[in-house]
Amino acid sequence: MTDLQLWLSAVEIGCFFGMLALAYHLVHVGAGFFNFAIGPYAMMGGLCTTWLVITYDLAVWPAAAIAVAVTVVLSALTELGVVRPVQRRSGGGELPALVAVAAVLFTIQQLAGYVFGYPTLPGQSLATFGPVTVGDVTVQPTSLLMIGVALICFALVAVWIRFTRTGRLLRAVGDSNHAAALLGLPVNRIRLIAFVLAGFVAALAGILFAPKAGVNSLSGLAWSLSGFLAVVVGGTGSVWAPLVGGMLLGLVEVFLPYYFGGQAHVYGMLLIALLFFAFKPQGLFVRTVRA
Amino acid sequence: MSAENLRPRPAPARWDLRRVPGIGGLFLGSLAAALIMFWVGSDGYRQTLVTSAVTYALIALGMYVPYLMAGSLSMAYSAYAGIGGYAVGLVSTRTGLPLAVAWLVGPIVAALVAVLLGLVTRRLSGFFLAAVTLLFGMAFSAFLIDAEPVSGGSGGLGNLRPLNLFGWTPSHYQVVLGSVVVVCVIAFLLDRLRLSPWGVIVRTMRDAPRAVEAAGVRVPVLNLVALALGAAIAAVGGALFTYSAGSITPDTFTLNIVFLAIFMPLIGGAGTPWGAVAGAVLAVELTLNFPAFQASGTLLLALGVLVIMLLAPRGVLGYADRLRVRTWALLRKEPHGG
Numbered sequence: 001m002t003d004l005q006l007w008l009s010a011v012e013i014g015c016f017f018g019m020l021a022l023a024y025h026l027v028h029v030g031a032g033f034f035n036f037a038i039g040p041y042a043m044m045g046g047l048c049t050t051w052l053v054i055t056y057d058l059a060v061w062p063a064a065a066i067a068v069a070v071t072v073v074l075s076a077l078t079e080l081g082v083v084r085p086v087q088r089r090s091g092g093g094e095l096p097a098l099v100a101v102a103a104v105l106f107t108i109q110q111l112a113g114y115v116f117g118y119p120t121l122p123g124q125s126l127a128t129f130g131p132v133t134v135g136d137v138t139v140q141p142t143s144l145l146m147i148g149v150a151l152i153c154f155a156l157v158a159v160w161i162r163f164t165r166t167g168r169l170l171r172a173v174g175d176s177n178h179a180a181a182l183l184g185l186p187v188n189r190i191r192l193i194a195f196v197l198a199g200f201v202a203a204l205a206g207i208l209f210a211p212k213a214g215v216n217s218l219s220g221l222a223w224s225l226s227g228f229l230a231v232v233v234g235g236t237g238s239v240w241a242p243l244v245g246g247m248l249l250g251l252v253e254v255f256l257p258y259y260f261g262g263q264a265h266v267y268g269m270l271l272i273a274l275l276f277f278a279f280k281p282q283g284l285f286v287r288t289v290r291a
Numbered sequence: 292m293s294a295e296n297l298r299p300r301p302a303p304a305r306w307d308l309r310r311v312p313g314i315g316g317l318f319l320g321s322l323a324a325a326l327i328m329f330w331v332g333s334d335g336y337r338q339t340l341v342t343s344a345v346t347y348a349l350i351a352l353g354m355y356v357p358y359l360m361a362g363s364l365s366m367a368y369s370a371y372a373g374i375g376g377y378a379v380g381l382v383s384t385r386t387g388l389p390l391a392v393a394w395l396v397g398p399i400v401a402a403l404v405a406v407l408l409g410l411v412t413r414r415l416s417g418f419f420l421a422a423v424t425l426l427f428g429m430a431f432s433a434f435l436i437d438a439e440p441v442s443g444g445s446g447g448l449g450n451l452r453p454l455n456l457f458g459w460t461p462s463h464y465q466v467v468l469g470s471v472v473v474v475c476v477i478a479f480l481l482d483r484l485r486l487s488p489w490g491v492i493v494r495t496m497r498d499a500p501r502a503v504e505a506a507g508v509r510v511p512v513l514n515l516v517a518l519a520l521g522a523a524i525a526a527v528g529g530a531l532f533t534y535s536a537g538s539i540t541p542d543t544f545t546l547n548i549v550f551l552a553i554f555m556p557l558i559g560g561a562g563t564p565w566g567a568v569a570g571a572v573l574a575v576e577l578t579l580n581f582p583a584f585q586a587s588g589t590l591l592l593a594l595g596v597l598v599i600m601l602l603a604p605r606g607v608l609g610y611a612d613r614l615r616v617r618t619w620a621l622l623r624k625e626p627h628g629g
Contacts, residue, residue: 278414
């Protein structure tokens, strides 16, 4: 555990998981359920950018902008077209919403496979500068961007939730959709904002992470699970909690395969899920509420 | 309160007179199965299609008890089907035992694994359960690749020997026919189970677990039984598919199949197990037998699921049933009205 290069890699993956978890957190705070389609959103961001660059010779930045826009539209459609009608019909039950997001997850995967093809495509780097060397660690520009953007995202969301009117409304609506609706708060608009922001963050994460290992239409499911685990491990007590959860999973993802061989991180993830769900389902950081 | 007190009240008398529980479904299902077998004939490709449909149907039927009756979405069914399949593969290549043993051992092992996983996850529901069981499915296929000396690694097991029942080796057509019969029997039994006192308790448990618990029923035990039953059924499906295909690899039963299996009852109709079977047939028709290439069929299926979920939440069979009721009502009214 003394190889700094590995630590850097773990932090980078941790930031990626953290951003996915942040997207989960936004939807969870605003709409009170876990949007399993977060992973496919990130996949859409990464894959769409690469596809536009390769197929239409677009520059990276416009391609990334289009990909983010597409993902945000998908995310908004998830809420408007699927989750909202299903929840309205089924009342408060969890299962219908879960099945609905599973269907969305599957549909986005198939859509991406149909439009962009099934092979793994390399990610496109947004950075234009060369690798930076600090001591004996070489920091790739993509890693630097990933970590930097993740921190900025978290900071912005933290400020937004704490200090703006919309951010406070988000928490009010998330605490109880029903009570918020009785108070005359714009529940539907706030929920939509949460979904759009989540789609935006997830797409950004996917675009930034794609250069590391490439991306294909089926990457989304594993990412969904990692992000979900990160948000559960972190807890919902603070905006920064998902980042801590993500970092923990990043360590697992990097160091377990390094010491125990290729697939050890899959077992590690399962073990962490079982342990946390059984003993600490509320996560590491919990918001204390005065009774 | 004993189970008898929870017996469903005799619903409208019309229902009582019309049929023995589940017999109508069995009749229609067998009729459809007979038509399909007639359509298949000796065409090898169509036989493969039916085998796939049977496998999908059995996995979906396996999920029916825990998912639609008990209301907990466990997604480890790729692993259970895989256990059934590997049981056939291992018995066939590593032992000299009769192959029929695999059909006994596979479902039992799958049920045991399901009970273990159910014990570990007994306090989870909804999203948490779905996530853990998905991770379990992933870990299981990782394990299959890692445990190369046992499972043959990513290459899997091939060259399985044919079944030999007391000197009789069934032809491929007979195997297909047999598996269709198995599906019909299991769907019928599950339909009966759904209407039985046990089924009513399980379904009540989905809607009001505390009331059932307070009535003296052990909800966790009931959940475990439901999970074990489902896993065993899925393992039978995996075993049938592996036998027909003659080989199995870690990629044979992917998480894709689990997602399809969740959608099948939605497509066909969640009201009865036959809905899952109808959904499986439709899914195979769309994903494997679609005139355009495979991908567009799966996409169409996924979009179809979303549309069905929004417009006809009771699925194709539910929709057909409503249509039937309305037609009956119209037919009856006309003489009076005229």
